[in-house]
Amino acid sequence: MKILIADDSRVMRQIVIRTLRQAGxxxxxIVEAEDGADALAKVTSxxxxxxxxxxxxPNMTGIECLQAMRASGSAVPFGFVTSEGSPEMREKAANxxxxxxxxxxxxxxxxxxxxxxxxA
Amino acid sequence: MTxxxxxxxxxxxxxxxEDAPLEITALIxxxxxxxxxxxxxxxxxxxxxxxxxLPGGLPDDAVSSWVEVVGPWTGAVxxxxxxxxxxxxxxxxxxxxxxxxxxxxxxxxxxxxxxxVVGGNVKAVLPGPSVLGLPEVGTAPAAGADVLRVDLLxxxxxxxxTLQGSAGALTAHQYDPQKNEVPL
Numbered sequence: 001m002k003i004l005i006a007d008d009s010r011v012m013r014q015i016v017i018r019t020l021r022q023a024g025x026x027x028x029x030i031v032e033a034e035d036g037a038d039a040l041a042k043v044t045s046x047x048x049x050x051x052x053x054x055x056x057x058p059n060m061t062g063i064e065c066l067q068a069m070r071a072s073g074s075a076v077p078f079g080f081v082t083s084e085g086s087p088e089m090r091e092k093a094a095n096x097x098x099x100x101x102x103x104x105x106x107x108x109x110x111x112x113x114x115x116x117x118x119x120a
Numbered sequence: 121m122t123x124x125x126x127x128x129x130x131x132x133x134x135x136x137x138e139d140a141p142l143e144i145t146a147l148i149x150x151x152x153x154x155x156x157x158x159x160x161x162x163x164x165x166x167x168x169x170x171x172x173x174l175p176g177g178l179p180d181d182a183v184s185s186w187v188e189v190v191g192p193w194t195g196a197v198x199x200x201x202x203x204x205x206x207x208x209x210x211x212x213x214x215x216x217x218x219x220x221x222x223x224x225x226x227x228x229x230x231x232x233x234x235x236x237v238v239g240g241n242v243k244a245v246l247p248g249p250s251v252l253g254l255p256e257v258g259t260a261p262a263a264g265a266d267v268l269r270v271d272l273l274x275x276x277x278x279x280x281x282t283l284q285g286s287a288g289a290l291t292a293h294q295y296d297p298q299k300n301e302v303p304l
């Protein structure tokens with residue numbers, strides 16, 4: 001399985017990768033994107049099986065990336081990993097087609113709660 | 121016949137009360153800020169990493185990271201510590217991926233992300249709707265009178281978190297999320 005991780009923070013991308021491993025998802029290909037525009041391009045060029053994306057990013061936000069993906073017909077499973085988890089954002093994420101929203105800070109258990117059943 | 125505001129007469133008292141800027145100390149207390157920071161430290165820095173609520177005094181080379189919150193309360197959530205502490209925090213965040221010598225970009229990235237996580241969770245406690253800016257690193261914007269400061273020690277080193285209102289901040293009465301769009 002190929003997982004695309006989009007976050008403008010390299011440090012946070014490393015933390016997400018480490019947490020995936022700690023949660024037991026350690027046998028997957030990882031592709032990194034540094035903002036929403038990069039993620040959108042790599043959804044096409046890399047054909048990931050899952051996108052884990054920050055919300056707040058320069059150039060293109062995570063929600064804009066998701067909306068652009070769905071508008072172009074892409075149905076790739078998409079989840080947010082973001083520092084905000086307000087009910088309004090969760091609703092907006094769900095309406096745009098996101099499977100889940102994981103709020104930072106997170107643990108391996110949080111990843112298991114949301115990703116079991118999504119990651120084979 | 122008098123209207124619903126008749127209790128205030130014609131003094132404009134009610135309107136001024138609605139326009140009064142929200143003060144951060146009325147919205148959140150230092151224990152909540154410390155609890156939010158501790159949760160971030162436990163998850164991101166390490167399970168056995170603790171923040172102790174004691175003032176320690178910041179070194180001369182202190183550096184700050186912050187995120188802005190724009191909404192009924194508008195201001196910044198600022199994290200400040202010495203450069204050595206910032207390097208140590210970034211090394212903890214990167215864990216096994218930390219290079220022998222951290223470059224300035226990694227340190228700024230790490231410190232900014234901590235402010236982002238703390239700021240995002242502070243925003244969740246504040247009245248909404250509001251939006252969060254992208255993290256910035258450098259010399260923190262000057263604080264005015266609307267400040268909540270939490271002094272902490274991590275590994276014996278001083279670290280402060282300040283929630284500081286912006287001068288001329290929008291008030292709850294003026295703020296309209298439909299008109300004051302800030303990218304999420």
